[in-house]
Amino acid sequence: MSKTFPRISRRRALQGVAAGAVALGLLLWWLLPLGENPPSGTIVFSTGTPRGVYQEYGERLRAELARDMPGLKVKLLNSAGSQENVQRVATGRADFTIAAADAVATYELRHGEGAGRLRGVARLYDDYVHLVVPRGSGIRSVADLRHRRVATGLPDSGVRLIAGRVLRAAGIDPVKDITPVSDGIDTGPDQLQRGKIDAFFWSGGLPTKGLAALAKKAAFRFVPIDDDLIARLHSEGEAARYYRATNIPESAYPVAQQGAQVPTIAVSNVLITRTDLDPRLTEWLTRTVIRSRDGIGAHVHSAQLVDLRTAIYTDPLPLQEGARRYYWSVKP
DSSP states (O other), rough: OOOOOOOHHHHHHHHHHHHHHHHHHHHHHHHHSEEESSOOEEEEEEOOTTSHHHHHHHHHHHHHHHHHTTEEEEEEEEOOHHHHHHHHHHSSSSEEEEEEEHHHHHHHTOTTTTGEEEEEEEEEEEEEEEEEEEOOOOSGGGGGTTTTTOOOOTTSSHHHHHHHHHHTTTTTOOOSEEEEEETTTHHHHHHHHTOOOSSSEESSSSSOOHHHHHHSSEEEEEOOOHHHHHHHHHTTTTGGOOOOOEOOOOTTHHHHTTOOOOEEEEEEHHHHTTSHHHHHHHHHHHHHHHHHHHHTTSSSSGGGGOOOHHOOEEEEEEBBHHHHHHHHTTTT
16 A cells, blocks of 8 residues: 655755755865865975974874865974974974973073974874894893993984983983984884993884884883882972873783793874964874874874874964864864
């Protein structure tokens, strides 16, 4: 038996079409937001050392930005790491970068040039401090590094900054009590494998590909950084307050860790820019950072931790106006 459906009036039909158009418009606003014409021009993004997480994240983000803003050219600059990155953005040599929160705070406390112009875009993921030694090494604690050849990171790197603090907290002068070597993640693993150094510090996201590659060629392990040492760091106050006690999970480097967690220090990474960057450009870039989390995270594991709920916490920096606009636009 057939049913007879009521006739829909022209007015109700038009209302339905209008409602559908609004819904479609909202969907398009989410997928293709911020207007019809994407920002264009050229920006400079300061990354990090080859084989480090900053470098790979920058390369992946550039590809994502090309999809959302095809008229925007992104120039990537290698750097020593966080300290150089902060200085570059503050002084105008770069427009965006990633830097560890302790390096940002240190630059501000030292009243570095242009420090007052620095602004946050998004909190990204945490860096973990890795203290790496050969598996058969007798080094069991930070205190055991005395009189050893230790790579403490490149000058102006975030590694150099945090390694110096960790050594001093353990009662070791990073200049006089060890033989300091300026190697980063690009050269440190090879130097360790060849026996040119006894240990090296690295601070980066998990897992860092340079260390994953080393695990395939040489047996190494991580030296724990325990709670007592971290408590001594916290007693210094100021930039050291950005360090927190954590563990490198056993799944980060399975071969090296052999099922064991390693106590260490973590510090958050912040995507930063300046007050004078176009807020509309920053708004678009912020949206791309959040939208591309899964795509970038498929290649850069630590990027999977980028989260809309925590991205707004860019301490020690306030949000740049464009980033603020984006977060307000998606606020539930």
